[in-house]
Each structure stands twice: as C-alpha cells, then as structure tokens.
Amino acid sequence: MILKNADVVLKDGVRKLDIRIEDGRIAGLGRFEGEGIDCTGLTVFPGFIDMHVHLREPGFEKKEDIASGSAAAVRGGFTQICCMPNTRPVTDNKVVVSYIVNRAKEVNLCKVRPIGAITEGQEGKNLAAIGAMKAAGAVALSEDGKSVLSAGLMANAMMYAADFGLKCLCHCEDASLVDGGVVNEGYYSTLTGLKGSIRAAEDIVIAREICLAESLALPVHICHVSTYSGVQLIREAKARGVQVTAETCPHYFTLTDEVIASFDTNTKVNPPIREEKDRLAIIEGLRDGTLDCIVTDHAPHHADDKNVEYALAAFGISGLETSFALSYTQLVRGGTLTLEQLADKMSAAPARILGLEGGAVEPGAPADLTVVDLNEAWTIDPAQFVSKGKNTPFAGREVYGKVRYTIVDGAIRYEG
Amino acid sequence: MLKHKDVLGLYDLSAEEIDEILTVGMSMKKLLRQNIKKLPHLQGKSVTTLFYENSTRTRCSFELAAKYMGAHVVNIAAASSSVQKGETLVDTGKTLDAMKNDVIVIRHPMGGAPRLLAKTVRAHVVNAGDGMNEHPSQALLDMLTMRENFPSLEGLRVAILGDISHSRVAKSNLFGLRKMGAEVRMYAPRTLMPTGIDKMGAKICSSREEAVDGADVVMGLRIQLERQHAGNFPSLGEYAKFFGVNEAVMQYAKPGALVMHPGPVNRGVELTSALIDGDTSRIEEQVLSGIAVRMAILFLLTKEEV
Numbered sequence: 001m002i003l004k005n006a007d008v009v010l011k012d013g014v015r016k017l018d019i020r021i022e023d024g025r026i027a028g029l030g031r032f033e034g035e036g037i038d039c040t041g042l043t044v045f046p047g048f049i050d051m052h053v054h055l056r057e058p059g060f061e062k063k064e065d066i067a068s069g070s071a072a073a074v075r076g077g078f079t080q081i082c083c084m085p086n087t088r089p090v091t092d093n094k095v096v097v098s099y100i101v102n103r104a105k106e107v108n109l110c111k112v113r114p115i116g117a118i119t120e121g122q123e124g125k126n127l128a129a130i131g132a133m134k135a136a137g138a139v140a141l142s143e144d145g146k147s148v149l150s151a152g153l154m155a156n157a158m159m160y161a162a163d164f165g166l167k168c169l170c171h172c173e174d175a176s177l178v179d180g181g182v183v184n185e186g187y188y189s190t191l192t193g194l195k196g197s198i199r200a201a202e203d204i205v206i207a208r209e210i211c212l213a214e215s216l217a218l219p220v221h222i223c224h225v226s227t228y229s230g231v232q233l234i235r236e237a238k239a240r241g242v243q244v245t246a247e248t249c250p251h252y253f254t255l256t257d258e259v260i261a262s263f264d265t266n267t268k269v270n271p272p273i274r275e276e277k278d279r280l281a282i283i284e285g286l287r288d289g290t291l292d293c294i295v296t297d298h299a300p301h302h303a304d305d306k307n308v309e310y311a312l313a314a315f316g317i318s319g320l321e322t323s324f325a326l327s328y329t330q331l332v333r334g335g336t337l338t339l340e341q342l343a344d345k346m347s348a349a350p351a352r353i354l355g356l357e358g359g360a361v362e363p364g365a366p367a368d369l370t371v372v373d374l375n376e377a378w379t380i381d382p383a384q385f386v387s388k389g390k391n392t393p394f395a396g397r398e399v400y401g402k403v404r405y406t407i408v409d410g411a412i413r414y415e416g
Numbered sequence: 417m418l419k420h421k422d423v424l425g426l427y428d429l430s431a432e433e434i435d436e437i438l439t440v441g442m443s444m445k446k447l448l449r450q451n452i453k454k455l456p457h458l459q460g461k462s463v464t465t466l467f468y469e470n471s472t473r474t475r476c477s478f479e480l481a482a483k484y485m486g487a488h489v490v491n492i493a494a495a496s497s498s499v500q501k502g503e504t505l506v507d508t509g510k511t512l513d514a515m516k517n518d519v520i521v522i523r524h525p526m527g528g529a530p531r532l533l534a535k536t537v538r539a540h541v542v543n544a545g546d547g548m549n550e551h552p553s554q555a556l557l558d559m560l561t562m563r564e565n566f567p568s569l570e571g572l573r574v575a576i577l578g579d580i581s582h583s584r585v586a587k588s589n590l591f592g593l594r595k596m597g598a599e600v601r602m603y604a605p606r607t608l609m610p611t612g613i614d615k616m617g618a619k620i621c622s623s624r625e626e627a628v629d630g631a632d633v634v635m636g637l638r639i640q641l642e643r644q645h646a647g648n649f650p651s652l653g654e655y656a657k658f659f660g661v662n663e664a665v666m667q668y669a670k671p672g673a674l675v676m677h678p679g680p681v682n683r684g685v686e687l688t689s690a691l692i693d694g695d696t697s698r699i700e701e702q703v704l705s706g707i708a709v710r711m712a713i714l715f716l717l718t719k720e721e722v
Contacts, residue, residue: 185611186611186612187611187612187615187616188612189610189611190587190610190611190612190613190616191427191612191616192527192528192549193527193528193546193547193548193549193550193584193587194527194528194547194548194549195548196611263527263528263531263532304504307504307506307532308504308505308506308532309505309524309526309528309529309532310526310527310528310532311526311527311528311547312526
C-alpha cells in the first residue's frame with residue numbers, strides 16, 4: 001500500500017511525501033509509483049498513542065468493553081492504547097492481563113496494552129503480582145482512581161517495578177483533603193454548593209511522588225495534571241534532574257470550572273476541571289515540555305451513571321473520539337504547538353515513556369499511522385460516538401481536524 | 417405570575433419575581449394574622465413534599481401553607497420511600513409526575529438535586545433546601561420579615577454571622593438581598609467562610625464588630641456540632657466566645673437593629689439568649705413569614721393554570 005502525496009508529520013517538520021507500506025511496516029518515504037490512497041490535502045501523523053484509557057472490561061461492560069473502546073480509539077485516530085486496571089476483578093494478576101491482551105487480539109482494531117494495579121485489589125496493602133503481570137503483557141503499573149496511601153509502600157512499588165522495567169503512573173489525590181469534594185474549590189463550588197477540593201489535594205501527592213523518585217533515583221509518571229501549582233512542581237523537579245514525566249487531558253486545557261454552574265454531570269471528572277490560571281498553566285506546561293504528553297483519561301459511563309444528582313454521578317469523560325480534534329484546535333490552531341510537537345505529545349512521548357514501539361513515521365517502524373483532514377470543521381455530537389460512553393462536556397462544540405484513516409500495522413482499521 | 421416553572425433558587429429569580437412573591441406573601445401574612453386559614457387558591461391541586469433530609473419546621477411550613485389554600489398534600493420522607501429500595505431521583509420524579517402532582521417540594525442533601533428533578537418532571541418544583549446550594553423560601557421569608565420592618569430593602573445593611581460555608585440560607589439571602597439593593601456583610605471563622613463569596617457581592621469582614629457595624633439586621637446562622645468534629649473550630653464554647661453575637665457586639669449595630677435566625681437556634685452559641693428573647697428579635701415572626709411566603713410561592717407557581 002502507498003499513501004500518496006501526504007503532508008507527513010516527521011520529527012523535524014512536515015514534508016510532502018508518499019509512504020510505502022509493506023508487511024505492516026513503513027518500507028520507505030519518498031516518491032513511489034503504483035496504486036495507493038490519494039492523500040492530497042491530508043496530513044499523516046504517527047499513530048496516536050493514549051497511555052491512559054479505561055476500557056471497563058472485564059466487569060463493567062455496560063459502560064464500555066474492549067471491542068467498543070477499541071472502535072472508539074481507532075475512530076479517534078489512536079493505534080495504541082493503554083488501559084487502566086480498575087476493572088472487576090481488578091487487573092492485579094496475570095490472568096486478567098492475559099484476558100485483556102487476548103480479547104484485544106480478537107477484536108483486532110488497535111493495539112491494547114494493559115496497565116496492572118500496583119497493589120492487590122487496588123487496596124493499598126500488598127504489592128500485586130508485578131513480575132507475572134509484566135510477563136503477561138502489562139506495560140506499566142497504576143493505582144488509577146486513587147493514590148497508594150502509604151508512602152513506604154509506594155517507595156517499594158517503585159523499586160520493585162523498576163526491576164521489571166515498569167513505571168508507576170500516579171493518580172495524585174490526598175483523600176483527607178478531597179474529603180468528598182467533587183469539583184474544584186473556588187467561586188463555582190461556592191456558587192453551586194457542590195463540595196470543592198483544593199489544589200493541594202492533588203499537589204501534595206505530586207510532590208510526594210517527586211520526592212520518592214528523587215530519593216530513589218527512579219522514574220515516576222504523574223497522571224492527568226490539572227493544577228497550575230502541580231505544573232510548577234513538575235517543572236522544578238525536571239530542572240533539577242528528577243526522572244519525572246507527566247500527562248494532561250484535553251478537558252484541562254480546554255475548559256474551566258465555570259462549566260459546573262449548569263450542574264451538568266458530564267463535567268464531573270477527577271481531578272476536577274479547575275480555573276483559568278490552571279488552564280493557562282497547563283497550556284504553558286505543554287509548550288515548554290513540563291507536560292510530556294496528552295492522554296484522554298477516557299472514562300466511559302452509562303447514562304444511568306450520569307443522570308443522577310451531581311454528588312452521586314460517576315467521575316469521568318468519554319474522550320477517545322474528541323481528543324485529537326480538541327488538542328489540534330486548542331493547541332495548534334491556538335498557536336501553542338506545532339504539528340510535530342503535537343505528534344510528540346500524542347504519539348512519540350507516550351511511546352518513549354512506556355518503552356512502546358511506534359511514535360514515529362520512519363522507515364522500518366510499524367505502519368501505525370493516522371491520516372487526518374486538518375481543515376475539516378465538525379461539531380462534537382455524542383450520539384455519533386461509537387464508544388458506549390456518550391458522556392462528554394463537549395457536545396455541540398465546533399472543532400477542527402477529522403480522522404480519515406487509522407492504520408494499524410499496515411491495515412486500515414478505521415475509515416471516516 | 418412567575419416567569420419560571422420552578423423556584424430553584426434566588427440566583428435564578430429576577431428582582432421583579434422576588435418583589436412579587438414578597439408582595440403576595442405580605443397579603444397572605446395579613447390574612448394569617450386575622451386567623452384566616454381557609455383560602456381557595458390551591459383547591460383541586462396536589463402538592464407533594466419530598467424530603468430526603470430530616471426537617472420539621474420547613475416541611476411543616478410548606479404543608480400548612482398548601483393546606484391553608486385547600487391543596488391535597490402528601491408528605492414523603494425519604495427514609496420510608498422507594499429511595500431505600502434504590503430508586504433514582506429521576507425515577508421517583510417520573511412516578512410523582514404520573515400521579516398528577518402539581519407541585520413537588522423537595523429537600524435534598526445534594527446541591528443541584530431540585531434542578532435535576534425539575535428537568536425531569538412537568539410538575540412545578542420548589543427547592544426546600546439542597547445541600548450547600550440554596551434555600552430560596554427561607555431567604556424569601558427573611559426578606560419578607562425585613563420588608564415588614566423597614567420601608568424598603570434597598571440600602572438595608574444586613575450582617576450574617578455563623579457557618580456560612582455550609583449554609584444554603586446565607587447564599588440564598590445574599591443573592592436575594594443583593595438583587596433587592598441591600599448590602600450584605602459576612603463574618604465567620606476562615607474554616608467556615610466559602611471561597612469566592614465576596615465575588616458574589618458579599619463584603620467579608622475581619623471581625624464581628626466590623627460585620628455588625630451600622631447594621632439594620634443581624635442574622636445568626638446555626639453552628640452544627642458536626643463542624644466541631646470536622647475540625648472547623650475547637651469547641652462550641654470557643655466559637656461562642658470569639659465568633660458569636662452578644663449584647664456587646666450588638667452595640668455596633670444601628671439602634672433597634674433586628675435580630676434574626678433561620679432556626680433551630682443553639683442558645684448561647686450563635687446568639688445569646690438575651691438577644692434571642694429580646695424586643696428586637698424577629699425569630700418567631702420569621703416562622704409566620706415562612707408560611708406566608710410559601711403560600712405565595714405555591715399560589716404564584718400554579719396561578720396560570722386556574
């Protein structure tokens with residue numbers, strides 16, 4: 001197969017090229033004779049990689065399953081996704097890891113890489129079977145949805161995981177400070193009477209994980225950064241050489257907590273959407289490299305989980321099908337990032353952080369490619385989502401950038 | 417006639433709507449004073465009170481308001497309802513709607529619950545207090561009480577002291593009083609003062625005396641013992657000593673300034689007994705205002721259909 005006359009996003013810029021694909025790999029970049037897909041006016045990115053997704057299977061198939069989540073991924077341009085362990089049973093052993101790996105192969109849309117729990121049952125007591133999960137295909141560890149309460153156990157987890165070449169991806173949340181808070185503490189929490197949670201609830205644990213990484217001289221990754229002060233903690237840590245990497249999500253650089261005034265439960269997410277100074281700091285963190293990558297924290301829920309009182313509603317946003325367009329619209333069209341920098345945030349950086357293949361359009365690499373029409377404007381409509389989770393605060397928003405083809409190992413897995 | 421289908425909060429109501437409720441409420445109160453408790457305004461209407469939180473005074477006040485105007489009234493306490501069987505608020509609302517209720521009065525521990533119900537049902541929804549969000553009928557009865565005692569709410573200086581963080585009463589009063597042109601000053605320990613309330617038009621004061629200085633009305637808000645357990649202050653005694661309103665603090669208010677409290681009062685904590693029982697106290701008067709203003713709300717919401 002040849003992708004002809006595409007604007008190809010390479011590491012050092014965008015060039016008009018043909019891409020020749022053979023045996024699932026990129027065989028060459030240049031000018032090639034022969035039949036192919038005319039990509040004139042289209043842009044080819046290295047296939048997007050989302051290192052923070054909830055696929056809900058096993059256990060919560062009403063919200064999402066590996067088939068629907070994979071379909072949403074390729075519709076959003078993702079060729080590879082990493083799924084969080086808060087399944088039922090928890091992904092804390094090789095059996096569940098193997099199940100996910102095998103089920104994803106049957107579905108055969110995108111590459112699915114399981115993330116194992118740090119502790120058994122995500123209970124914060126005993127380390128999970130980390131070595132066995134790694135052998136079964138886990139690519140990282142996370143207690144996502146909460147922090148490991150004990151700093152001592154977290155230190156052991158980071159050390160033990162390092163022996164297996166795994167990183168801990170840390171959801172940072174001090175439960176005593178959150179204390180039932182469901183939104184950012186500020187003007188809008190007071191206005192709505194919804195219980196707020198202060199930035200320190202997130203920052204304290206970010207700081208703790210940075211301290212552990214520094215003391216132990218080991219790497220750590222901070223999940224879904226939402227606060228300006230968290231960005232600054234990470235920036236300072238990086239400046240003094242701590243091996244810390246970090247991610248954020250489109251809702252943190254697109255929205256502010258003004259959106260909760262409607263009591264729309266689709267705005268309920270953890271950590272909460274914060275204020276304008278946080279939003280601007282997240283954008284600056286992406287620009288200056290403090291924040292390495294963009295993830296979705298794709299958290300699909302059934303309508304029943306959201307059509308309830310705000311305090312009772314489930315946390316989370318269904319994000320796979322809107323992430324690229326929101327990121328491109330906000331960050332590239334907004335003048336913060338170049339296309340190659342966006343490709344780094346959405347593909348190369350997650351591959352680098354987790355040691356995954358992919359992330360670059362270059363000869364010899366797997367032909368994981370995302371072909372996009374950057375000029376097409378479209379309106380986000382959750383009814384069109386193929387994810388089971390229609391929960392998005394972005395319904396009705398006009399964005400740019402429509403995925404035309406998602407190619408995984410040389411095969412077209414989505415055409416739009 | 418109100419422009420809204422529901423009364424969810426004073427944040428949503430216009431000054432004109434508030435004025436209309438207060439005007440009708442004052443007429444209702446006159447009738448009540450004459451012991452007239454058999455009015456036709458709600459004849460043939462059904463009102464359900466749906467309370468997910470314990471309440472005696474508010475539920476009773478709504479029930480009597482509806483009954484004095486001839487409505488059929490059903491009271492549902494969440495503890496004995498299908499909620500315990502796991503029914504969602506949306507489904508409960510649909511059921512009550514199917515039963516042809518005209519008005520649902522809801523109290524709920526979670527902010528925004530009345531709004532969710534209002535979106536779901538055809539019936540008019542009246543918020544009788546939702547979490548830390550709003551308690552519009554309480555603020556309206558407070559404003560009605562003030563209006564009876566002063567020529568106008570405009571320019572009135574109202575001091576609110578107590579647990580403002582967790583108080584839907586403070587917020588509804590703030591929204592309503594500001595819309596009617598009054599000044600609102602607040603004071604509380606920092607642990608009980610919510611973020612950003614100054615941006616909603618309150619003046620946050622740094623002492624009791626500053627808050628009460630020149631006030632026409634001094635309102636205490638209930639301090640719940642559970643706030644002590646949550647670590648918001650060391651003890652009720654310490655609260656009373658440093659944050660409560662006593663006669664010495666009241667010296668800073670205008671002569672004859674009114675003392676108000678939404679109740680139930682902790683005697684000697686928010687206010688001293690001498691103030692609660694004094695000549696300028698309007699705490700009992702507020703109770704009758706409550707029935708009157710709730711009659712006005714129920715009447716004005718259902719009026720168009722008569």
